[in-house]
Amino acid sequence: MGEAGAALRVIAGAAGAALSTYAPPEGLPAVAAGQLNAKDIRSRHRRWGRRLHALVPVYGVVGSPIGQSLSPPMHEAAFRRLGIEAAYLPFAVPLRELADFLVAARLSGVGGLNLTIPLKRAALPLLDELDDDARRIGAVNTIIPMNGGFGGANTDWIGAVRSLEEVVPLAGRRATVLGAGGSARAVLYGLTRAGAEPVVISRNDRKAAALADEMGVRHAPWASLDRAQGDILVNTTPVGMAPDREGCPAPDAAIAAHEVVFDLVFHPEETRLLRQAAGLGKRTVPGLRMLILQAAAAFERWIGRPAPIEAFRVTTWGESHGPAIGVVVDGCPPRLPLSEADIQQELDRRRPGQSALTSPRREADRVAIQSGVIAGQTTGHPIAMVVQNRDARPADYEALKTVYRPSHADYTFEAKYGIRDKSGGGRSSARVTVGHVAAGAVARVFLAERFGVECVAYVKRTQDVEAAVDPERVTRAEVERTPVRCPDPEAAVRMVELIDRIRRARDSVGGVVECAVRGVPAGLGEPVFDKLESDLAKAMLAINASKGFEIGSGFAGTRLRGSEHNDRFVMKDGRMATETNNAGGVLGGISTGMPIVFRVAFKPTSTIGLPQQTVDSEGKEPVVEPR
Numbered sequence: 001m002g003e004a005g006a007a008l009r010v011i012a013g014a015a016g017a018a019l020s021t022y023a024p025p026e027g028l029p030a031v032a033a034g035q036l037n038a039k040d041i042r043s044r045h046r047r048w049g050r051r052l053h054a055l056v057p058v059y060g061v062v063g064s065p066i067g068q069s070l071s072p073p074m075h076e077a078a079f080r081r082l083g084i085e086a087a088y089l090p091f092a093v094p095l096r097e098l099a100d101f102l103v104a105a106r107l108s109g110v111g112g113l114n115l116t117i118p119l120k121r122a123a124l125p126l127l128d129e130l131d132d133d134a135r136r137i138g139a140v141n142t143i144i145p146m147n148g149g150f151g152g153a154n155t156d157w158i159g160a161v162r163s164l165e166e167v168v169p170l171a172g173r174r175a176t177v178l179g180a181g182g183s184a185r186a187v188l189y190g191l192t193r194a195g196a197e198p199v200v201i202s203r204n205d206r207k208a209a210a211l212a213d214e215m216g217v218r219h220a221p222w223a224s225l226d227r228a229q230g231d232i233l234v235n236t237t238p239v240g241m242a243p244d245r246e247g248c249p250a251p252d253a254a255i256a257a258h259e260v261v262f263d264l265v266f267h268p269e270e271t272r273l274l275r276q277a278a279g280l281g282k283r284t285v286p287g288l289r290m291l292i293l294q295a296a297a298a299f300e301r302w303i304g305r306p307a308p309i310e311a312f313r314v315t316t317w318g319e320s321h322g323p324a325i326g327v328v329v330d331g332c333p334p335r336l337p338l339s340e341a342d343i344q345q346e347l348d349r350r351r352p353g354q355s356a357l358t359s360p361r362r363e364a365d366r367v368a369i370q371s372g373v374i375a376g377q378t379t380g381h382p383i384a385m386v387v388q389n390r391d392a393r394p395a396d397y398e399a400l401k402t403v404y405r406p407s408h409a410d411y412t413f414e415a416k417y418g419i420r421d422k423s424g425g426g427r428s429s430a431r432v433t434v435g436h437v438a439a440g441a442v443a444r445v446f447l448a449e450r451f452g453v454e455c456v457a458y459v460k461r462t463q464d465v466e467a468a469v470d471p472e473r474v475t476r477a478e479v480e481r482t483p484v485r486c487p488d489p490e491a492a493v494r495m496v497e498l499i500d501r502i503r504r505a506r507d508s509v510g511g512v513v514e515c516a517v518r519g520v521p522a523g524l525g526e527p528v529f530d531k532l533e534s535d536l537a538k539a540m541l542a543i544n545a546s547k548g549f550e551i552g553s554g555f556a557g558t559r560l561r562g563s564e565h566n567d568r569f570v571m572k573d574g575r576m577a578t579e580t581n582n583a584g585g586v587l588g589g590i591s592t593g594m595p596i597v598f599r600v601a602f603k604p605t606s607t608i609g610l611p612q613q614t615v616d617s618e619g620k621e622p623v624v625e626p627r
Contacts, residue, residue, distance in 0.1 A: 057111030059302065060089040062101065063119055067092070068267070070288075071114055074295050081308040086111060095122055102126050102143075106150060112302035113143040114295070120182055127152040137189045139182050142298040153301055156183065157190030159294025160264075163285050164194075164232065167450055168260050169521055171195035174230035176220075176258065178249050180208040183236040183264055188215045196232070201225055226253045233258035233277075240271040248272045256280050266291050269380075270334070278335050283450070306526055312443065316435030321393060321423035326386035327435030329442050332372070334380030338445055343367045343385060346441040349485075350433065357483055357499050359430075362391045367438060385438045389431075397423045402616040405624055407606040414617070430544050453519040459486040460514035460599060465498055467491035471516035471597045472581075506609030506626065510547075514599045520585065522576070522593035531589025533598070540600045548601035552584025567594075 061071040067090070075088035091113075093101045098119055105113065115123055120139040124130065127140065128149030134140045140152035164170060173196045177184055180202035191198040192215065199218040202208035212219035220228065239249040245268055255261060261277035266287035274284045296307035312332065318325030344367055352359035365387050372383030401422040404411040409428035413420040420426065447453035458479045460467055467488035478487035484499070486492040495511075502509045525532030537549040557565055560582075567578035578594055585596035609626040616622055 057086045058089060058108070059086060059111045059113065060091045061114040061116060062091045062093050062098075063116035064092050064094045066090045066116070069116065070266075070291060071116075071295060074292065075299060078296075078299055078307050082303075082305065084303065093119070095119060098122055099126055102150065105143075106145075106148075110145070112145065112298070114298055115141050115143065117182075123152060126150075133157060133189070137185050139185060141294065142301060144301055153298075154186060155294045155297035155301070156186035156290075157193070158297040159290040159292070160187045160234075160262075161190040161194050162293045162297075163289040164260070164262055165521070165523075166289070167283050167285055168232065170232075173197065173232055175199070175232040175234060176201060176228045176230045176254070177234045177236060178202065178225075179236035180204060180211045181236065184211065185215065187234055187236055187264070188217055191234075192217060199228075199230070201228065202237075226251055227257075228254045229257040231258060232260045232262065234262045234264070235273055236264050238265065240273055241265045242267050246272055248276060252276065252280070255282065259283065260285065262290075263287050264290060284335065306530055312446070314435070314439040316432055316439075318389075318432065318435070319421050319423070319426040320389075320429030320431040321397070321421075322389060322426075324386050324388050325431060325434045326384065327438050329372070329383040329385075329439050332378050332380070332383055332442060332446060333450075334378055336378040336446055336449060337376060338373050338378050338383075338442065339376050340367055340369050342445055343369070343438050343441045346437050346444070347387070347434065350437050357496065357503075364390060365434060383442060385435075387434050387438075400624070402618060403622055403624060404614055404616060405606065406612045406614050407603070428544060433544060436543060451519065451521075453517060455515065455517045457513055457515040459484055459495065460512045462486075462495040462498055462511040463502075463509045465491055465494045467495075469514065471514065472518070472595050474516060508605035508608050510602050510604040512599050512601050514597065517585070517596040520591050520593065520596055522591055524591040525586065525589045527589045532586050532591055532596075533584075533589065536596075536598055540598070543600070543602075545602045545605070546600050547603045549598065551586060551596070551598040553582040554584075554599060557582060 059075060061069050063069070069090055072088050072090050079086045079088065091101065095118055102123070120141055123140045123143070124134075124138070127143065129146060129151040130140070131151065131153045134152045134154040137154045137157060139154055139156070142153040142155050144151045144153060161170065170191065171194065175191050175196050175198040177187055177191070177198050177200045180200060184200060184202075188198050188200060188211070197218075199220050200208050200212045200215075201220050201222060201224070202211075203222050205219075205221050208222075209219045233250060233254060235249045237249050239247040240263065241247075248271075250273060255273070255277050260283045261273060262285040263271045263273045264287040265271050265273075269286050269288050271287075274286060277284050292309060296309050299307040313330040315328045315330070316325075317327070347365045347367055351365045352363055368386050370384040370386055372379055372381050404414075408425055410420060410422075410425070413426070413428060424431070444455060447455065456471075456474055456476050456479065458467070458469060458474065460469065462484070467486050468491065469487055474487050479485050481487070482489065482492035482496075484492050484495045486495055499509060525535075533551045536551070540546055540549050553560065553565060565582050567580045567583050570577055570579050576593060578592065581594045581597065583592060583594070584598060585592055585594040611626065612624045613621060614624055
């Protein structure tokens with residue numbers, strides 16, 4: 001069957017075949033194109049074969065060759081993450097058989113298809129409808145069932161634009177696009193639609209001139225490439241693709257004359273063009289990012305739900321009085337400058353024992369990066385960080401092992417798990433925020449380096465002492481000038497006096513932290529279930545002792561009339577802005593481009609120096625005495 005039989009080998013059993021296929025043992029080579037080994041057959045049969053029946057939708061990628069496509073694992077992972085029972089299969093279809101394949105696909109009721117080379121333009125006359133993007137680009141990469149037929153869409157341009165917009169705003173930017181093929185058409189369309197000013201250059205000057213005329217952009221001769229200048233350099237040619245990994249489509253002079261370099265080649269992920277650009281200090285965008293984002297756009301067209309593309313995942317581990325505590329950050333891109341010093345400076349800010357205002361526990365909190373960073377740069381693999389607990393004293397909690405301390409999570413952890421760490425609260429201790437802070441330090445570097453985003457947080461209120469702070473102008477240096485980290489000097493003095501007075505009374509006090517995030521572009525977030533403020537609230541309320549979240553005017557906005565609360569749109573420095581920012585930088589779940597301003601409320605510390613009546617696991621009513 002060759003490569004075309006890969007999908008059939010897996011689903012044959014589900015279709016009623018008594019014998020599915022022969023498969024060589026794991027570790028032995030295939031004896032025919034498209035043949036899967038025994039391990040792959042078992043794995044894919046678990047994912048596809050046993051589930052496939054008339055009620056399970058089938059999706060797939062169609063092209064020739066197709067064996068190395070990354071689309072099946074990406075879409076399968078997305079289906080699993082969302083709990084959708086569906087299969088995504090590779091279909092090896094040569095150009096001459098495309099029309100027959102689409103007829104069969106219509107009759108079988110597939111849920112959706114992707115098209116790859118060489119079928120994107122050939123499919124145009126075979127479809128019942130085309131969206132405006134596909135019509136203007138002149139190519140289709142996504143097929144969507146509609147009205148008993150097939151509609152065609154193009155999400156390549158979406159992947160290209162979103163990949164670049166993660167690094168640089170496109171409006172008004174000059175872009176040099178290398179190549180005049182189908183990929184160049186999608187990129188030129190996307191850049192123009194995003195407000196950029198592209199010029200196309202190709203070895204085939206006649207083809208480039210014709211494409212430029214058709215797409216309404218400028219063209220420059222190939223001989224001018226050495227002198228090309230602009231903000232963005234985009235390679236849409238196959239130069240640099242495996243096996244010719246050392247090919248580079250642009251000379252150093254052209255690379256040096258642009259600030260951002262984007263290579264659509266994704267195999268290898270780091271091409272020679274990207275390596276040379278990084279060596280010259282340029283920001284780079286790998287083709288794999290475009291592949292992921294165009295796939296996500298296609299997924300959303302089929303399913304009607306956002307594709308799960310969390311690029312930054314954080315897993316913390318460890319307990320308050322265990323041997324160590326740490327965090328793993330997954331999804332951080334490669335070649336990001338990062339060192340232990342970047343992490344340490346943030347951990348030093350949260351370290352206990354700094355003054356009479358903080359926990360008396362003595363911890364150095366020295367971080368060690370275990371993986372994911374080499375020679376001061378991220379590798380793109382998980383970043384593991386660990387901090388040893390030096391002042392762990394589990395024996396101090398022996399007398400409390402059956403006691404449910406007031407406002408601690410002792411009872412709820414035991415109710416949920418049937419077991420709990422009796423030493424200082426374990427995972428519910430503020431000690432675990434070591435992992436939050438270390439991951440946040442990575443995120444701070446990432447946001448600043450790749451997007452120019454600045455995040456400044458400070459104490460806004462302690463009990464009833466409130467600071468006057470301008471979130472659009474406050475600096476981190478101002479925050480660091482006071483031990484209570486409040487940038488309002490007068491309020492800071494009163495906060496310190498209040499905390500000291502409460503501490504001497506052997507009690508505790510709560511407060512509010514305000515955060516201003518500046519430099520965020522407009523358009524981030526989703527309109528319904530994944531609103532930007534929803535994601536922010538989830539992250540902030542994951543911090544131990546947090547009890548409330550509000551954004552913009554928050555609860556105080558309920559005291560205003562609409563005429564007082566509405567933010568009037570204005571133009572500032574040639575950009576859309578609002579005269580006020582009661583929305584806190586978010587409207588309809590999507591960023592406005594104004595600073596994102598939110599506040600998080602923290603309860604008073606539960607551990608205090610006063611006796612407290614409580615109940616233990618035996619139903620007795622002991623008194624928790626201060627240590």
